[in-house]
Amino acid sequence: MLKLPIYLDNNATTPMDPRVLEAMLPYFTEQFGNAASRNHPFGWQAEEAVDYAREQIAQLINCDPKEIIFTSGATESDNLAIKGVYEMYAQKGNHIITATTEHKAVLDTCKHLEKQGARVTYLQVNEEGLINLEELEAAMTPQTILVAIMYGNNEIGVLQDIRAISAIAKKHGALFFSDATQAVGKVPVDVIADGIDLMAFTGHKMYGPKGIGALYVRRKNPRVKVTAQMDGGGHERGMRSGTLNVPGIVGLGKACELARLEMESDTARISVMRDRLEKELLTLEESYVNGSREHRLPHVTNISFKYVEGEGLMMGVKDLAVSSGSACTSASLEPSYVLKALGLSDDLAHSSLRFGLSRFTTDEQIDYAINHVKEAVTKLREMSPLWEMFKEGIDLNSIEWAEH
């Protein structure tokens, strides 16, 4: 029997892989030591486990284990990278370049720095969700210290041209930071080949635990430093104080190892399911995929169903755990700023659903999801005055709507 609701919101968080849990468990009880305790075996065991995890992580992203700074998650990593670089490189300049479709943890950090004197350029994206490399190049100045562009977008899954972006940053002497929260563990990420100087990622988006993340900080060519954002014991090479979350770190390490070993086979399976889901849902009239289909994470699709309202649609697909492009909690609806940045109208942004598949998604679940969404959209359209007008050939823009 199929268990309902079906979880297809894996860009929000993933279930933990049982193998990750198994690896973590001893570190809550028997091996509970503080990795910073240098005087007894409890501490040594913990430190050994942390060092092993660092290696597992380093292998996945092709870096040196010493270049991994553990944090509480991607939001903290984003803050540490951007604020840390801003403070550390203040003498060189105060200009940061980012994009309008970044995660709030990046955008709000930049806004915070603007109040402190930073100059921030927010690059627009095209209808595919990609930044324009010429605009990036044109925005570079001698004061530009950091280019912060995400690897894969959380709402639409679009993958930026990371290698081209990092090359432009390097050419102009700026550091390149990438929030790779959605990409690490899903697509091959190689900080050397990709030219990344700092990179944020987290455990719970790749079948690891919540509350543990990392910031990759390059140690040579160039040697990058960030100012610590918390004062304390000087852990993590002085960049992030606080007793290490040993079970979490062990879990993140195991999750990275599994990703390295299974990414290829996972992706092959998941992308076939994603493509089938997408193809079937696009047989519904007036449905559109948001963002580039070519440059995209393998497990995500974001589809707008025109003439159907997002919250009503969410209610109609109650057997699915998905997320909508509409953050409707009050009379004033706020459509997704990412979808708006692609140029979508408010109503189309409201009518979108994001499907995020995982290693644990089955064909049977996808079959169910396809039928369930088709039924809900069809039913809601039969109830929609806008759909009726569309079918009658009435241009909705020609109507004088009473705004409320």
Added chain:
Amino acid sequence: MAYSDKVIDHYSNPRNVGTLDKSKKNVGTGLVGAPECGDVMRLQIEVDEATNVITDAKFKTFGCGSAIASSSLATEWLKGKSVDEALNIDNMEIVEELALPPVKIHCSVLAEDAIKAAINDYRVKNGLPELEAAKSHH
């Protein structure tokens, strides 16, 4: 968002979804809301001109579950009422009946607006003066 059982019932089994012939003189049509606000309601009434009683009511709504339920409920209440009685339907009665939370009160307001707009359309078609209150909520 937790919906009340009544909202879920109206959403799952909407009453009176459909379209009346708007070209008929005894049919009044109200179209309120805007697509970019996430709610559009179309409510129609058919009136027995001899008795002034609403004999049929239909709706189509683009919106959230509460908006669909509010308009579905409105059509149920309209049928059998005289046009004058229908004018007395207050949005707070809809809020109460469907147990709408504060953030969804606007759905009931929209339903009341739709009722008034439909009645107004009927009145204008039949040479009666326009209602003053028809646009009161905007």
